[in-house]
Amino acid sequence: MSSSETTDPDALESSESETTSTDLEGPGTSGSGYSGSSDTEYSEYSVCFDSSSSDAALPDWDEACDRARRDPVISQRLNRAQRNYVSGWGNSMLCRTGMLGRVKKFLNYDFPVMSDCSGAEGGILALQALGIKVDHISSSEINCIATDFLAHNFRPRVFYPDVCNRKLQLENYRSGALIAGFPCQPFSVLRRDSDLLDEEAAKPFFAIVKTIGELRVPIYILENVRGIKRCLGAVNEELHKLRDYYHAIMEIDAKEIGDVVSRPRLYFIGVLRSVAAPEISSNAKLQNAVNSILTKAKRNCTPPTPWHKLLLDDSDAVQEPPIKRRRQTQLDLRYEKLGLAFD
Template identity: 25%
Template sequence: MMKKIGHLVLGVSESQIPFQYVDLCAGIGGFHLAMRSLGGKCVGAAEVNDSCVDAYRANFPTTPMLGDITSIDSPSDIPAFDLVCAGFPCQPFSKAGKQLGFEDESRGKLFFSILDIIDAHPETKGFIFENVRNLADNKSNWSVICEELKKRDFIITEDPLILSPSDFGIPQKRERVFILGIKKRDRDQRILPNSRITEGDLDLRKKPCENNAAFGILDKDVDESFAVAPDVEEALLAWDEFRFGTGIKTIGFPIWLSHFGIGIDRDSDFFESMGIAEMPNWKQNYLRHNRHFYHLHRDFVDDWVKRYHMYDRSKLLQKFEWNCGADVPDIKCGLIQIRQSGVRVKRPDLFPTLVAMPNTPIVWDEGMGHFRRITTKEAAKLQSFDPDYRFGESDNQTYRQLGNAVNVEIARQLGKGLLRLMRKE
């Protein structure tokens, strides 16, 4: 038997509770997949990126597309909804950007566009927002968000709710802040008597990742088109030889070839040529550590650099970080990412955060006999997307879209927890 509150229908099953929601800053539909699994019907999705819109339409063809939420003439024309889901743009708050926050004229104001839509829909009962963790680190931006939502009579997660797929047994370290809210009139006071929502109120089903869990999501018989370029593979194997050749199982600082000072005998001459006096303290430490390391292993390093033509390679391949300790025997047993900071190797427990940039994690494929990027299907597993989700034709585009997407399992658990806290009469 179902009971209806307005257009929110609550029944005896917590796994399928029919409700309506609007999907704002929707990306490729991570929130859509999560809410649909809970019985939700999407009354409209707003997204401006053309490739994301194409993917959204391909997978959810009956959902009306609302376009740019800043250009909706009459938000009240959007069909009635119970929940608002929104992954509003993270770039204004991300450490990878300029961190202009709400001062970002192009994207920082989208939060207020979301509020305009909520204001036009007094029937709104709750919301789930997602953003980068750094949003919660800026107390000024966080305070603005909390105050604006409480002004609208929402009980919210005032303490930042930081969650990662790795909290739910998914081998990806990807911390994001989630902001949830329920209108005071719509809460179940028996299970939410306080004036704020806590993680405990949501009854999330967490489970830890096991050791080496990252390799558990890898597919077999992967197409060789995912293999890295030969020069990249040669450089990765060269760095593995570097570790063994120097006899160092662990390296407690990043190795930067430019900081060795090859060909310069006097430390004072080298440090002066590098402008050490103008460097911040952390960079001075890196410089001194690298120079000392070079002195200890000079004969091997000079020969190694020459044999592998290391100074002729990309600057990204001239930097190396080993973050595995001594318990990972070689580079083939680790997870690799080539970043602006260089080649980084981590333990095979958790994949690094998928991001909307072309630095897809790299693994050694025993069957292929080569290093390869993880596939788009494997990346989709890390974001809990359905196996039959239809992405675009470009792999690079798919990696970027998944890097911007909300993790479906986290969104599902939060949606279920939020619905549990709502009145049922």
């Protein structure tokens, strides 16, 4: 496969549910701007799903931190191409959009951010790569392996092992933004028989929406795969129950704005009406602003760095550029079906 064809499938099929019950409590619940489902609609148990076992207990943050101290990660030095990719790609995109000056306004104070369904904390890493000082309020992660990664690399003030079953802490009520990549298994294009929002693995989405309404964070950004378009109407209906927000959707393929790989994703963006700029006075105006930024980001994209130049060095193997194969013809495909494929 050539570097121009590198892509990332939406998600792998999961036969187990990610998480379940919810009961979000905390100060000021009576003033929530959310008018959605009640807690009784959620089931009564939680499951920590990882690649080795579906019966494992929820991750223990203290134990994960102890393991991180006992077995620290050895930092890998990046070569010049890797450093330029990590630090330069995002800034180049912001320059094209004209947003670099606005983003720098966040550099004079620590921007309080909470993360749900945290995974590898891509959102936190992106903010840090842009030079934004982040006050990492909280993370939540039900996957035990991902929790170990978080313990090695981040220090959130609060950790929640289950986004659907937690009591929010006072720290969360001063969050400036909530970012979340809720589970994508129900929406993946590989799951043609999925029940979509009715699946157990979709429950974190409803819990996160309820959290947004309870905390009334100034900004929320939710991310998922393109396959969520199959139930986009239902997703929008749930988000629009957050009546104090302006809402917009941004569809991005990272490769179209200068990244190496193709990762088509949908981002659901909300801005609290009381803090929105004067020119953002409706959902349509927020959507127009988002579309304008994305159009500028796609202009004059530099050719991406070939992916094989970004691989970390392996002391036990020599990395070689991929062999460029000729494009398959219809004849090749017919031979392949007969078990007679040739190079």
